[in-house]
Amino acid sequence: MKINGQSYRTIWPDPDDNSRILIIDQRQLPHYFVIEPLTTLDGTVAAIRDMHVRGAGLIGATAGFGMHLAAIHSLPGKIEEALEHGAELLDKSRPTARNLKWAVERILRAAKNGKDDDEKKTLVFETACAIANEDAAFCKALGEHGVKIIEDLSKAKEGETVNILTHCNAGWLAFVDYGSATAPIYAARDAGIKVHVWVDETRPWNQGARLTAWELQQEGIPCTLITDNAGGHLMQQKMVDMVIVGTDRTTHTGDVANKIGTYLKALAAHDNNIPFYVALPSSTFDWELDHGSDIPIEERSGDEITTISGLTENGNIELIHLTAPDTRALNYGFDVTPARLISGLITERGIVAAEREAIHRLFPEKIIS
Amino acid sequence: MKINGQSYRTIWPDPDDNSRILIIDQRQLPHYFVIEPLTTLDGTVAAIRDMHVRGAGLIGATAGFGMHLAAIHSLPGKIEEALEHGAELLDKSRPTARNLKWAVERILRAAKNGKDDDEKKTLVFETACAIANEDAAFCKALGEHGVKIIEDLSKAKEGETVNILTHCNAGWLAFVDYGSATAPIYAARDAGIKVHVWVDETRPWNQGARLTAWELQQEGIPCTLITDNAGGHLMQQKMVDMVIVGTDRTTHTGDVANKIGTYLKALAAHDNNIPFYVALPSSTFDWELDHGSDIPIEERSGDEITTISGLTENGNIELIHLTAPDTRALNYGFDVTPARLISGLITERGIVAAEREAIHRLFPEKIIS
Numbered sequence: 076m077k078i079n080g081q082s083y084r085t086i087w088p089d090p091d092d093n094s095r096i097l098i099i100d101q102r103q104l105p106h107y108f109v110i111e112p113l114t115t116l117d118g119t120v121a122a123i124r125d126m127h128v129r130g131a132g133l134i135g136a137t138a139g140f141g142m143h144l145a146a147i148h149s150l151p152g153k154i155e156e157a158l159e160h161g162a163e164l165l166d167k168s169r170p171t172a173r174n175l176k177w178a179v180e181r182i183l184r185a186a187k188n189g190k191d192d193d194e195k196k197t198l199v200f201e202t203a204c205a206i207a208n209e210d211a212a213f214c215k216a217l218g219e220h221g222v223k224i225i226e227d228l229s230k231a232k233e234g235e236t237v238n239i240l241t242h243c244n245a246g247w248l249a250f251v252d253y254g255s256a257t258a259p260i261y262a263a264r265d266a267g268i269k270v271h272v273w274v275d276e277t278r279p280w281n282q283g284a285r286l287t288a289w290e291l292q293q294e295g296i297p298c299t300l301i302t303d304n305a306g307g308h309l310m311q312q313k314m315v316d317m318v319i320v321g322t323d324r325t326t327h328t329g330d331v332a333n334k335i336g337t338y339l340k341a342l343a344a345h346d347n348n349i350p351f352y353v354a355l356p357s358s359t360f361d362w363e364l365d366h367g368s369d370i371p372i373e374e375r376s377g378d379e380i381t382t383i384s385g386l387t388e389n390g391n392i393e394l395i396h397l398t399a400p401d402t403r404a405l406n407y408g409f410d411v412t413p414a415r416l417i418s419g420l421i422t423e424r425g426i427v428a429a430e431r432e433a434i435h436r437l438f439p440e441k442i443i444s
Numbered sequence: 445m446k447i448n449g450q451s452y453r454t455i456w457p458d459p460d461d462n463s464r465i466l467i468i469d470q471r472q473l474p475h476y477f478v479i480e481p482l483t484t485l486d487g488t489v490a491a492i493r494d495m496h497v498r499g500a501g502l503i504g505a506t507a508g509f510g511m512h513l514a515a516i517h518s519l520p521g522k523i524e525e526a527l528e529h530g531a532e533l534l535d536k537s538r539p540t541a542r543n544l545k546w547a548v549e550r551i552l553r554a555a556k557n558g559k560d561d562d563e564k565k566t567l568v569f570e571t572a573c574a575i576a577n578e579d580a581a582f583c584k585a586l587g588e589h590g591v592k593i594i595e596d597l598s599k600a601k602e603g604e605t606v607n608i609l610t611h612c613n614a615g616w617l618a619f620v621d622y623g624s625a626t627a628p629i630y631a632a633r634d635a636g637i638k639v640h641v642w643v644d645e646t647r648p649w650n651q652g653a654r655l656t657a658w659e660l661q662q663e664g665i666p667c668t669l670i671t672d673n674a675g676g677h678l679m680q681q682k683m684v685d686m687v688i689v690g691t692d693r694t695t696h697t698g699d700v701a702n703k704i705g706t707y708l709k710a711l712a713a714h715d716n717n718i719p720f721y722v723a724l725p726s727s728t729f730d731w732e733l734d735h736g737s738d739i740p741i742e743e744r745s746g747d748e749i750t751t752i753s754g755l756t757e758n759g760n761i762e763l764i765h766l767t768a769p770d771t772r773a774l775n776y777g778f779d780v781t782p783a784r785l786i787s788g789l790i791t792e793r794g795i796v797a798a799e800r801e802a803i804h805r806l807f808p809e810k811i812i813s
Contacts, residue, residue, distance in 0.1 A: 304705025336673025
């Protein structure tokens with residue numbers, strides 16, 4: 076997608092030197108646009124943990140390239156150990172993210188097919204690139220499926236603007252390109268459908284205020300920032316036609332872990348008969364867990380709630396304290412929206428009901444018996 | 445209630461000079477504790493509009509004293525005009541607040557009983573003081589009724605800590621003393637019941653993070669700050685035993701306007717079978733409106749969402765920008781929770797179902813036929 080009119084992905088190997096993986100440091104958005112090189116496994120783990128990169132697909136792609144960095148810096152004959160070590164560190168960096176584990180396991184499997192260190196290194200790099208490329212392709216595909224929902228709403232409104240609410244950033248910044256929740260929106264724009272997006276600010280990390288609003292503005296999609304508290308009222312006032320969110324992990328039974336607060340929006344959508352869709356590439360499905368309540372929920376530092384950073388009048392990014400000293404804060408990163416509140420899942424193979432049988436029918440090869 | 449061990453109300457006339465009404469400038473909490481004098485009607489209107497003071501009861505009490513300031517500065521023989529002018533300005537300062545209109549009307553009625561300017565001024569001042577005193581007394585009374593709910597939950601948990609979630613600040617800072625939602629909590633503490641409060645940060649003005657957490661800490665009540673997004677997850681995890689919130693206006697049919705986001709918590713409480721109570725002195729009832737959807741909802745500046753102020757490392761309060769320039773933000777201050785989601789209303793006369801007949805039975809003299 077575009078930044079100041081120039082096309083970017085969120086992660087790419089330096090074309091002159093594939094030991095440098097380039098990312099956009101999302102902590103500095105929207106104030107500064109900074110490209111950061113990752114050159115080591117440890118740096119990659121820190122970049123995921125400290126949220127230089129975040130979002131389901133992008134975490135997966137970054138983990139893939141992190142494994143590549145682990146491989147190229149491995150001691151002779153020790154590449155398997157280096158990859159196992161990398162897998163362990165990466166797995167722990169964000170516990171709720173499903174794509175992370177999926178990408179790491181795919182790299183481990185690919186490496187096993189190499190005869191020697193060099194071949195393993197090549198396979199690891201090629202697989203990391205394939206993960207990134209597929210992520211972009213899958214997001215594009217789910218946009219093509221999801222746009223039909225927006226098109227129908229637009230027709231029902233006789234061409235008037237379709238108002239879509241989203242929570243967190245499941246935009247192209249959360250993936251390699253296009254995004255999940257945003258892919259149908261970008262596709263609708265491309266199809267000439269009038270859309271407007273309500274952007275939840277998404278406390279505490281403000282992914283909506285900092286990332287989603289910014290990326291939609293860069294792409295010229297009309298959007299309005301609201302507090303996380305406001306969506307229910309907007310739905311009561313019939314100012315929301317549909318909700319689309321992403322997910323960090325979705326069970327094969329249709330329960331959806333996504334950014335904390337998603338569940339509240341799903342309840343409000345349900346109470347107001349507003350369609351609530353979740354967009355995801357199949358790499359986000361967890362084919363083992365039967366119950367959303369078994370998904371591990373990341374707990375992050377309370378400092379993310381009691382302090383915040385932003386741009387001062389002087390153009391510096393500064394951290395300020397929002398609370399009295401010693402205020403205790405609890406900071407869960409995700410919640411689980413039960414399948415019963417979800418109108419459908421938008422995947423790269425089509426739109427499917429959030430229930431086991433339908434999901435299994437669409438992805439029969441994934442079923443773990 | 446106490447600040448650094450010393451008892452305060454949130455508003456009081458200077459004992460040496462009743463043309464100076466003293467308030468705590470709540471914009472500066474929790475970083476600085478600043479007492480500010482109000483000396484004119486215009487200053488009082490600005491203090492309400494710009495939220496030096498806020499909260500249902502305190503807005504009402506401040507409006508009462510604002511009318512007193514209008515009266516004492518009126519030209520000879522023009523006190524009625526001065527009061528009508530004051531009523532008009534005060535009414536518009538916060539459109540959703542019911543206590544405001546109630547206080548202003550009560551002052552206007554009281555003034556009519558005075559024979560001359562001096563007597564009218566005396567009656568206005570006495571009525572303003574009575575409004576403040578009654579607010580404190582009613583809050584104390586609703587604490588005495590509400591504590592029974594907490595007591596029952598404590599017994600059911602065999603004395604284990606009762607976890608109470610609250611949204612916004614309906615604490616003593618929102619009233620003259622005790623608070624509405626907090627009054628039962630303070631009463632529970634006084635009765636030796638173990639309580640812990642989940643404090644919603646309450647974007648965008650952060651009444652929870654800045655005021656509720658601070659006042660509970662000052663009173664020694666254990667509390668934990670959470671984002672507005674987190675309450676649903678905590679309820680799913682059985683970490684919340686009850687919800688108590690305040691209200692800015694409640695229809696005589698039981699629909700509750702309160703700080704934006706309250707509706708989302710009510711939905712989550714309902715979905716998880718958690719009792720959801722609203723505490724209010726009867727001055728907050730609207731005896732005319734039949735439907736919550738007819739309550740006017742204040743829209744405030746989007747700047748409250750796109751910028752935020754807090755304490756820098758140097759101890760200065762600084763404003764920072766959270767979003768890209770030109771980000772459009774929409775900022776409704778309140779939402780309406782339908783009566784069907786409310787377990788009960790805690791009033792100064794007792795706990796009552798959120799429905800017309802029950803409310804009318806408890807306050808028969810208020811019914812407008």
